[in-house]
Amino acid sequence: MTAVVTQTMTQTWWMTHRRLKALVRQPAVVGMLLFQPAVWLFLFGNLFRKVTELPGFGTGSYLDYLVPGVVVMSAVSSNMWSGMGVIEEIERGTLNRFLTTPVRRGAIMNGSVVEQGLTTAIQSVLIVVLGGLAGADYPGGFTGLAVLVVASVLLGTVFSALSNAMGMMVREREAIIGMSVFLLLPLTFLSSAFMAKSLMPVWMQHAAAANPITWSLDAARAAMAANPDWGAVAIHGGWLVALAAATVWLSTLTFRSYQRSV
Amino acid sequence: MTTHANNHAKNAAVEAGNLVKTYPGDVRALDGLSIEVRHGEVFGLLGPNGAGKSTAIKILTTLARPDSGSARVVGHDVLRQPDRVRRAIGVVAQRSGADPTATGRDNLILQGRLYGLGGARLRARVGELLERFDLGGVAERPVRTYSGGTQRRLDVALGLVHRPRVLFLDEPTTGLDPEARTAMWDEIARLAGTEGLTILLTTHYLDEADRLADRLAIVDRGRIAVTGTADELKGALRGDAVHVELRQSPGGVERDVVRAVIAAVDGVREVTMDGRRLSARTDDGAVAVPAVLAALERSGVPVAAVTVARPSLDDVYLRHVGRRYAEAEADAEQARELVGTGQGGAR
Numbered sequence: 284m285t286a287v288v289t290q291t292m293t294q295t296w297w298m299t300h301r302r303l304k305a306l307v308r309q310p311a312v313v314g315m316l317l318f319q320p321a322v323w324l325f326l327f328g329n330l331f332r333k334v335t336e337l338p339g340f341g342t343g344s345y346l347d348y349l350v351p352g353v354v355v356m357s358a359v360s361s362n363m364w365s366g367m368g369v370i371e372e373i374e375r376g377t378l379n380r381f382l383t384t385p386v387r388r389g390a391i392m393n394g395s396v397v398e399q400g401l402t403t404a405i406q407s408v409l410i411v412v413l414g415g416l417a418g419a420d421y422p423g424g425f426t427g428l429a430v431l432v433v434a435s436v437l438l439g440t441v442f443s444a445l446s447n448a449m450g451m452m453v454r455e456r457e458a459i460i461g462m463s464v465f466l467l468l469p470l471t472f473l474s475s476a477f478m479a480k481s482l483m484p485v486w487m488q489h490a491a492a493a494n495p496i497t498w499s500l501d502a503a504r505a506a507m508a509a510n511p512d513w514g515a516v517a518i519h520g521g522w523l524v525a526l527a528a529a530t531v532w533l534s535t536l537t538f539r540s541y542q543r544s545v
Numbered sequence: 546m547t548t549h550a551n552n553h554a555k556n557a558a559v560e561a562g563n564l565v566k567t568y569p570g571d572v573r574a575l576d577g578l579s580i581e582v583r584h585g586e587v588f589g590l591l592g593p594n595g596a597g598k599s600t601a602i603k604i605l606t607t608l609a610r611p612d613s614g615s616a617r618v619v620g621h622d623v624l625r626q627p628d629r630v631r632r633a634i635g636v637v638a639q640r641s642g643a644d645p646t647a648t649g650r651d652n653l654i655l656q657g658r659l660y661g662l663g664g665a666r667l668r669a670r671v672g673e674l675l676e677r678f679d680l681g682g683v684a685e686r687p688v689r690t691y692s693g694g695t696q697r698r699l700d701v702a703l704g705l706v707h708r709p710r711v712l713f714l715d716e717p718t719t720g721l722d723p724e725a726r727t728a729m730w731d732e733i734a735r736l737a738g739t740e741g742l743t744i745l746l747t748t749h750y751l752d753e754a755d756r757l758a759d760r761l762a763i764v765d766r767g768r769i770a771v772t773g774t775a776d777e778l779k780g781a782l783r784g785d786a787v788h789v790e791l792r793q794s795p796g797g798v799e800r801d802v803v804r805a806v807i808a809a810v811d812g813v814r815e816v817t818m819d820g821r822r823l824s825a826r827t828d829d830g831a832v833a834v835p836a837v838l839a840a841l842e843r844s845g846v847p848v849a850a851v852t853v854a855r856p857s858l859d860d861v862y863l864r865h866v867g868r869r870y871a872e873a874e875a876d877a878e879q880a881r882e883l884v885g886t887g888q889g890g891a892r
Contacts, residue, residue, distance in 0.1 A: 290661075297658045305646045308687075376640030380703070383606045383636040384659040385628050544569070545609050 291387045298386075298394025299401075306402065316406045320357040321413060324349065327477060328417065340479050347421075350414035351431055351503045352476035354407045355496055358435040359470065361406060362443035363463040365399050366450030373454060379545070388538045395447055396440055396531055403439035407432045427507035430516060434499040437523045441495055444530035451537035475500050498523050557617075558584045558711050558743035559605060564614035565767075566600050574600040575611065576767030582711075582745050587737045589758030590747040591858070593874040595881060597767040598747035599639065602715045605745070606636045619710050632660065635704035635712045639719065641696055642703075645689035649680050649699050652688060653706055660707035667706075674702040678732070694725025701732065712736070714746040718753060733757055751858045751870060763865055765873075770865040778861045785830030786854040787813070787837060789823040792847040799846075806844050810836045821849070830855065 306312060328346050335345045342348045372378045381391055411428055415421070421428055449458055471477075473487060474496035480488055491497045502519035505512040559582035566575040575597045582588040590598045603609035605616055607627040615622070621629040643652045650671060657667040675684045678698040683691060688699065697717065704712055717733065718726040734757065737744055748754050754761045755775050762772040771778060795803050800818060807825055808816045813833055815826045827833035830853035841848055862870045 294659065297655060301644065301647065301651075301655055304651070305644070308646055374640075375645070376638050376642035377644060378642075379608055379638055379640070380636070380642030380656075381659065382608055383631060383634070383638075384656070385631045385661075386659040542609060545603060 287387075291390050291393070294386050294390035295393040295397060298390050299397040302394060302398040303401070306398070313405070316357075316361060316402065317409050317413070319360065320353050320406070320410045323353045323356065324410070324414060324417060327353070331477060334478070337482060339481055341481075344418075344420060346414065346417060346419045348479075349477065350411060350419045350421075351500055351507065352471075353414075354410045354431060354435050355438060355474075355499050355503070356467075356471045356476055357406055357410060358403045358439035358499075359442050359496060360463070360467050362399055362403060362439035362441075363446050363467065364459065365395060365443035366446035366448075366459040367456060368395065369447050369450030370454055370456055370459070373450070373541075378541075382538075382542070389535055391538075392444075392447065392531065392535045396443060399439060399443040400436045403436045404432050407435045421507060422509035423507035423511055427503075427511060430506035430520070431503035434503045434520065434523060437520075437527045438495060438499040440527040441523075441530050444527070444534040448530075448534040448537045451534070451541050470494060470496055475504075495523060495526055498526075556584065557581045558586075559588075559616075559618050559745055561601065561605060561616040562614055564601065564604055564611045564616060566597075566604065566609065566611050573767055575604075575614075577614070578764070578768055579614075580762055580769060580772070582743060583760075584743055585741045586759040587733070587744045587746065587757055589754040589761035590745070590764050591749070591751070591754040591758075591761050592747075592764030593749050593870070593877040595877040596749075596764040596873075598749075598764050599715055600767075601764070602636075602638075602713050602745070602747060606634060606713055607631055632707070633710045635707070635709035637700045637704040637712070637714045637717060639715045641688075641700050643688045643696065643699055646687055648685050648687055649691070650675065650684040652699065653702060656703045657706045662707060670706060674705060678702045692725075693721055694728060697721060697725070697729060698732065701729075701736075705736075708740075709742075711743045711745065714744060716747055716749065718748070718750070730756060749874065751862070755858050763862060765866045771861070775858060779856045779858070780829065782856045782860055782864055783826075783828050784856050784860070785827050785833070787825050787827055787830055787833055788852045788854070789825075789837060789841070789848055790850040791821045791823060791841075792849050794821045795846065802844065803841070803846055806840050806846075807837060810840050813837065 324346075327349055331349070332345050334340060335342055335348070369378070378391070382388075411421070411431070446459060446462070449462060473490045474494045475491055476496060480491050480497070483491060498519040502516050502523065505515035505519070559580065562579050564575045564578045565573075567573050578597060578601055580588070580590070580601075590601065592598050600609065604611050605618060605623060607623050607630050610624065615624070617623065618630045619633045621633065623630050644655075647655070653671040653674060654667060657663070657670060662670065675681050678701065680695065680699060680702065683695060688696060691699065701714070701717070714733065718729050721729060730753070733744065733746070736742060737757075746757065758775065760772065760774050761778075763770040773781070803823065804816050804818060807813060807823065810833065812828045813825045813836075817824045825833075825837070834851055834853060838848060838851065859870050862873070866873065
């Protein structure tokens with residue numbers, strides 16, 4: 284059993300290493316990771332500045348409220364595309380090449396998950412820095428920000444695993460594009476990313492409560508407050524961890540359906 | 546080769562029995578395909594596109610699962626012991642699968658690591674393969690800058706990193722220019738000589754199968770139509786044509802004498818004469834020619850020239866499948882166009 288775990292870990296590392304090397308070769312990608320969030324910060328930061336004056340919103344500065352929202356939205360947005368990589372590897376024959384070697388199926392998927400996770404973490408840190416430069420305040424300090432980054436990585440994992448699974452099963456770019464275009468904005472706006480939950484219509488509050496984007500924001504904001512609510516962090520974070528594990532497991536199962544159709 | 550013919554099936558490098566595989570939309574890719582590949586030989590699966598060659602390879606390399614039937618590679622069951630099979634085989638698929646953004650060397654190193662190799666031994670092995678496949682000059686360049694032939698050589702090197710016992714080559718020269726194709730043929734012929742490596746290759750080129758395969762099987766609509774060495778298969782047609790050109794056209798009586806003399810030679814039949822040209826069919830042209838020449842000399846008939854035309858694999862295909870190879874390929878092409886390109890890769 285331990286041999287299997289060690290082997291999976293080693294192979295996961297090599298599969299991740301391969302992807303990171305590819306990433307480093309395209310420095311433009313890092314720029315892309317940052318451009319969109321910067322636009323969101325600027326646009327929403329100015330557009331909704333006065334939102335905080337609404338009674339019951341809670342925070343003084345909208346930018347403080349917005350930074351975790353943009354971090355999390357960017358995590359969802361960049362991870363939703365990860366299935367495109369899966370399709371590319373299928374079309375190129377790379378996946379088939381791996382599948383005829385003794386490499387563990389889990390390691391192939393994990394490689395993608397870890398790489399996406401690292402990318403999401405880097406992106407999240409950069410947005411936090413950008414927000415700080417724009418004048419956002421982080422009363423929860425380093426610990427709070429660390430929870431934010433972890434939460435956005437976990438949320439990103441959920442969406443990259445789903446996107447990977449979709450890439451494996453449907454094998455059409457249009458499906459991934461469709462999913463990303465249709466889901467990103469509704470999911471983000473049906474969460475507490477830009478608006479306090481208490482100010483939403485009731486039906487929206489229910490939708491937001493069931494939305495994993497809200498879970499990650501609730502965990503992050505609870506940890507980023509001046510007086511962190513660790514109970515809330517644990518509950519929302521726990522749900523997020525469970526969901527991420529479930530979706531990764533699900534995405535590994537899609538190898539079976541792939542091998543039936545190949 | 547025939548000395549191994551009676552070896553027990555257990556000793557076969559690859560054996561498949563009654564493989565059936567149907568794809569969605571009721572496409573029957575394999576319809577009871579059985580093969581047996583002996584240790585150390587180059588075995589060719591020959592057939593037009595869509596005959597089922599690639600599907601067979603996918604099953605034998607643990608990529609796809611058959612609907613029914615069984616297959617073993619170096620004694621391991623592909624369905625029950627896929628990991629053991631994977632350790633024993635090297636696969637060069639139709640689509641390269643090399644990472645285009647990584648260098649040739651990085652691709653080889655990663656491939657080795659997937660088999661648990663590492664350290665100085667892996668580095669040495671990779672260096673050896675780069676040199677052997679003449680990739681030294683491009684080793685540090687990203688694969689996307691490689692020419693078709695270079696990329697194909699890297700593909701073969703990738704399949705060999707872990708020193709497999711059986712190498713699968715799926716259409717190794719499809720899409721290569723003639724020069725790269727000849728180079729790849731030489732490469733495969735060289736590989737065939739090394740360390741008891743067994744090679745199973747698929748091809749839709751008659752000349753490729755003829756040239757590379759020790760034994761070959763013709764695949765038609767998901768089944769094996771016939772198996773044997775190229776010479777056996779052609780020989781079984783009992784049909785080398787021998788053409789003799791005489792110095793001068795024989796007269797009326799002489800004509801019948803000449804005809805009778807030739808017809809009396811062992812294994813020669815269907816003698817026809819047309820002016821100075823004399824034609825006959827024979828089981829084995831190489832054996833018949835000296836006998837025919839000797840008979841003519843004894844009868845005092847001078848000969849100007851002699852030629853032997855061997856039956857081609859195309860003739861073999863015609864005999865066992867019932868149509869010309871080019872026709873079958875054209876049909877396959879048409880079928881693929883009807884289905885559309887939606888399904889992607891070849892089967």
